[in-house]
C-alpha cells in the first residue's frame with residue numbers, strides 16, 4: 405500500500421492559525437511580537453525564503469522588518485548591526501538568513517546574537533540547552549520535522565532513526581531531537597561506508613543530502629517513515645527532494661513531499677519561536 409503523505413503546507417497553515425489566536429491574546433496584554441530578519445547579499449533563494457517569512461509573520465499578526473545589506477558588507481559591519489538589534493527592545497527575534505557571503509564567519513555572527521532573541525536556535529547556548537533536553541528555541545527545520553512526526557502520532561521511542569547529513573542546521577540537531585525522544589540514532593554522511601546497509605535498517609529515515617533523488621525505494625525498509633529535507637532546483641525549474649518520491653512512496657508508511665513538505669514547516673516553527681521569544685519578555 406502506498407505511504408501516507410505528510411503535507412507540510414497544510415500542517416504549517418494549521419499551526420499559523422493557532423499562532424494567530426495566541427498573538428491576538430498577547431497583543432491584548434500589550435505584547436507585540438516582532439521579528440527582524442537580516443539578509444546579506446543577493447542570493448535569489450535566500451531572498452525568496454525571507455519574503456516567505458515576512459508573509460507568514462504578517463498572516464499571524466507578527467510584525468517583522470527586513471534589514472538588507474549588500475554582499476560587500478564586512479563582518480564587523482554585520483556584527484555592529486546584530487549588537488544594535490540585541491539592544492533594541494522592540495525586537496524579540498533576530499534571524500540572519502544563511503548562507504552568508506564567504507568572507508563572513510557564520511559562527512561569529514550566530515555567537516553574537518542574544519540567545520534570548522535567537523529564534524533560529526543556532527546560538528551555542530541554545531544548542532547546549534537542546535542537547536540537555538532543556539526548554540529553549542529549537543532549530544526550525546528539525547523542530548518542524550518532529551512536529552510532522554507527532555502530527556501523525558508516529559512512535560519515535562525505541563525506533564531506529566537514520567539521519568543522512570550532518571549539517572549544524574538540520575542533520576546534527578534533528579538527530580539530537582530524536583534522541584531526546586528516545587530513538588536510537590545513526591548519523592550517516594559523505595564518508596559513510598555501506599550507506600544502503602544502514603538506511604535499509606531505518607524505521608525513520610531523515611534525508612538531508614542536497615542531491616536530487618539520491619535515495620530510492622531500494623535504500624529504504626518496507627514501512628519506513630521517510631522525511632525528505634532536500635530542496636533541489638532542477639535545470640527545468642522543477643523543485644525536487646533528495647528522495648525519489650515515486651518509488652519511495654510505494655514502500656514507505658509515511659513520506660514527506662518536496663515541495664510542500666518540510667520547507668513550509670521551517671517557517672511555521674520560526675513564527676512559533678518568535679512568539680516564544682516575545683512571551684519570554686512577559687516573564688521577566
Ligand SMILES: Nc1nc2c(c(=O)[nH]1)N[C@@H](CN(C=O)c1ccc(C(=O)N[C@@H](CCC(=O)O)C(=O)O)cc1)CN2
Nearest residue numbers: 453500501502503524544545663664665667668670671
Ligand atoms: N537562518 C536560517 N537560514 C536558513 C534556514 C534556517 O532555518 N535559518 N533554512 C534554509 C532555508 N529556509 C529558511 O530559511 C527555507 C527553505 C525552504 C522553505 C520552503 O518553504 N520551501 C518550499 C519551496 C519553496 C520554493 O519554491 O523554492 C517547499 O519546500 O515547499 C522555507 C524556508 C537555509 N537557510
